[in-house]
Amino acid sequence: MNIVSTKEISDIRYLLGSSVTAPNMYRQIRATFPDSNVYMIFAEPIVLEDGRKIAWSSSYPGGAVCYSRLSDEDKSEAQDILSRDMNALVNAVKKFNDNSIVEFMNNCMEIPTLDDVYLVGAGPDRHAVITEWGFVPDTPGAEKGLLIKFLNIRKIPMKFNVVYNDDLTPAPFEDVLFEVDGKPMSGKSDAEGVITLEKIKENAFVKAWDAQDNEKKTLQTYNCYPDGKYTIKVIPKGDMKVQVIDQDGNIQSNVTFLFTYNEQTIQAVSNADGLITIERLKNGTKVEAFQNGETGTRENLNTFIFDRKTPLYKIVLPVIKVAEPTPPPPPPPPQTHNMRFKVVDEKNNVVKSAEITVKYNGKTETLWTDAEGYAELKDVPLGTQVEAKAKK
Numbered sequence: 001m002n003i004v005s006t007k008e009i010s011d012i013r014y015l016l017g018s019s020v021t022a023p024n025m026y027r028q029i030r031a032t033f034p035d036s037n038v039y040m041i042f043a044e045p046i047v048l049e050d051g052r053k054i055a056w057s058s059s060y061p062g063g064a065v066c067y068s069r070l071s072d073e074d075k076s077e078a079q080d081i082l083s084r085d086m087n088a089l090v091n092a093v094k095k096f097n098d099n100s101i102v103e104f105m106n107n108c109m110e111i112p113t114l115d116d117v118y119l120v121g122a123g124p125d126r127h128a129v130i131t132e133w134g135f136v137p138d139t140p141g142a143e144k145g146l147l148i149k150f151l152n153i154r155k156i157p158m159k160f161n162v163v164y165n166d167d168l169t170p171a172p173f174e175d176v177l178f179e180v181d182g183k184p185m186s187g188k189s190d191a192e193g194v195i196t197l198e199k200i201k202e203n204a205f206v207k208a209w210d211a212q213d214n215e216k217k218t219l220q221t222y223n224c225y226p227d228g229k230y231t232i233k234v235i236p237k238g239d240m241k242v243q244v245i246d247q248d249g250n251i252q253s254n255v256t257f258l259f260t261y262n263e264q265t266i267q268a269v270s271n272a273d274g275l276i277t278i279e280r281l282k283n284g285t286k287v288e289a290f291q292n293g294e295t296g297t298r299e300n301l302n303t304f305i306f307d308r309k310t311p312l313y314k315i316v317l318p319v320i321k322v323a324e325p326t327p328p329p330p331p332p333p334p335q336t337h338n339m340r341f342k343v344v345d346e347k348n349n350v351v352k353s354a355e356i357t358v359k360y361n362g363k364t365e366t367l368w369t370d371a372e373g374y375a376e377l378k379d380v381p382l383g384t385q386v387e388a389k390a391k392k
Contacts, residue, residue, distance in 0.1 A: 004043050004064040004118050005131055006055040013138040015107040020051040025134060029108065032101065038089045041082070042108065043118075043131045056131035062121030064129075067114045072183045076155075076199065078119045081128040083151045111147050112137050155199040158206065158224050162189040164308075165218070165233035166283065174234050175211035180204050186211070195232070200224045210234040212282060236283040238308030244270040247319045257315065261287040261306075281306045289315055336379040343369045343390045351392060360386040 009019050016025050022045035029039045043056035058064065070078060086109070093105050111117070116132040136144055162171045170193030178185040178197065181204050187195040200206070202224055210218040213235060222230050244252040251274035259266050259278060262285060268276045278287070285306040290298040302315050343354040350373030358365050358377055361384060367375035369390075380386065 002058045002061055002064075002120070003046075004056045004058045004120065004129060005066070006048070006053055007132060008053050009051060011138050012112050012132065012135040014135055015110060016104075016134045018051070019054065019135075020047050022054060022134065023047060025108070028104075032096075032105075033092060036092060038085065038092050040127070041085045041089060041129055042133050043129045054132075058118070058120050058127075058129045060120045060125075060127045060129065062125070064118040064120045067117040067119075070119060074119055077126065078117060078128045079150065079153065080155075080199070081119075081126070082117065082130075082147075085128065086147075086151055108134050109147055110134060110136050110144055114146065114150060117147075117150075154202040154226075156202055156224065156226055158197045158200045158222070158228065158230060160187075160189075160195045160197070160208065160230045160232045162193045162195055162232045162234055164236040166236045168233075171234050171237075174237070176208055176232055176234065177211050179207040181206075202226065208232050212237075236308050237280050238283075238306075240278040240281050240287065240304075240306050240313065241311070242276045242278070242289065242304075242313045242315055244274045244276070244315045244317065246317045252317055255317070257289050257291060257300075259287055259289050261285050281308075283308055334381045336381050339377040339380050339386060341367065341369075341375045341377070341388055341390070342373050343375070344373060345392075351390075354390050354392055356388055356390045358386055358388045360384050 014022065016022070026042065026044050029042060033039050037059075040059045043058050046055040046057060047053075048055055065074070067075060067078060089105070089109075093102055096102075111130055111132055112135050116130055118129050118131065120127050120129055130147065136142060160176070162174050162176060163169060164171050170189075172189055172191050172193050174189045174193070176187050176189065176195060178187065180197070180200055185197065187197060189195050197206075204224040206222045206224060208220050208222070209216045213219075218232075218234055220232060222228070242257075244255045244257070246252055253270050253272050253274055255270045255274075257268060257270070257276065259268060259276075261278070261281065266278070268278070270276050281287070283306060287304045287306055288301065289304070290301040293299040300315070300317060304313050341356055341358075343351040343356065345351055350369075352369050352371050352373055354369040354373070354375075356367040356369065356375050358367060360380065365377065367377060369375045377386070
């Protein structure tokens with residue numbers, strides 16, 4: 001026996017006769033469905049103090065929490081479980097094709113307040129049960145059918161097409177924040193730019209905005225309705241591709257750069273194609289790329305304003321050319337002079353047209369004397385040993 005609650009019989013009226021007969025009504029329900037446990041949605045009544053109080057016991061084990069104390073998520077779960085189990089109960093009743101049974105079960109499915117709905121147990125074994133079933137408020141003008149109206153709240157999916165707000169093209173893999181009737185939720189668009197929120201109450205008030213929009217400038221509002229079509233416009237984003245080259249246009253791989261944007265700094269190294277990719281930047285983001293100098297200064301600083309429609313940004317490194325060594329000056333030309341030879345015979349007479357053979361520095365030259373007996377050997381380096389022989 002798992003007592004869910006104990007309540008006094010006051011300001012409520014039993015539709016099935018005297019409240020002391022409630023246990024008999026419970027046994028009648030069980031007998032109506034001998035081969036099914038659909039009856040377990042009803043807590044078993046135990047009459048106390050001559051009918052002034054009734055303890056309600058669940059057939060399910062575990063702690064019980066009334067509807068008003070449930071979280072929004074648990075309230076939604078309780079509604080889903082009740083809707084499922086009540087539909088099973090109604091379908092089971094229809095099989096009898098007996099109006100008296102239908103009327104009896106309709107009376108059983110009345111409750112005074114939603115706090116007669118309890119969530120029992122924990123985890124996947126949670127169950128929803130109702131207490132004070134068959135009772136209605138004993139006040140003038142009190143409304144019947146509270147439970148049926150509660151269960152008839154429709155929950156439908158909301159499908160959002162997420163697009164960029166500059167050209168309305170699909171925005172895949174975008175994080176979006178939501179508020180559904182004040183309850184925070186989140187979602188990420190798929191490869192086609194679609195987010196689907198499941199089980200949203202019909203007519204729920206929904207807010208949505210870009211998760212990267214801290215100022216909520218992209219805030220949009222919607223009402224959930226069947227077959228609704230919804231569009232969420234988000235800030236354009238994309239991957240920033242940077243290529244590192246030198247002034248001659250040569251790709252520079254394995255070069256480390258620091259990038260500062262959105263109050264953060266990351267380090268990246270260019271790949272074999274000289275490329276560095278920074279993912280998921282918002283349009284208009286200021287990006288500074290630089291290298292740390294030896295004294296901590298920023299070197300090779302480049303500043304970009306990101307636009308997702310720009311396919312490639314380039315960082316151009318200066319080409320450091322090593323000057324070729326200056327060749328030594330050529331040695332000064334050797335000092336030379338002209339050597340004059342005079343040929344005379346044994347009588348000291350001038351011999352003209354005499355042949356002179358001279359040898360020096362491995363060379364041999366032939367000279368001829370002029371009319372005055374002279375021959376000249378030009379440009380002979382000083383100090384050169386010269387051998388000369390003359391013949392008539």
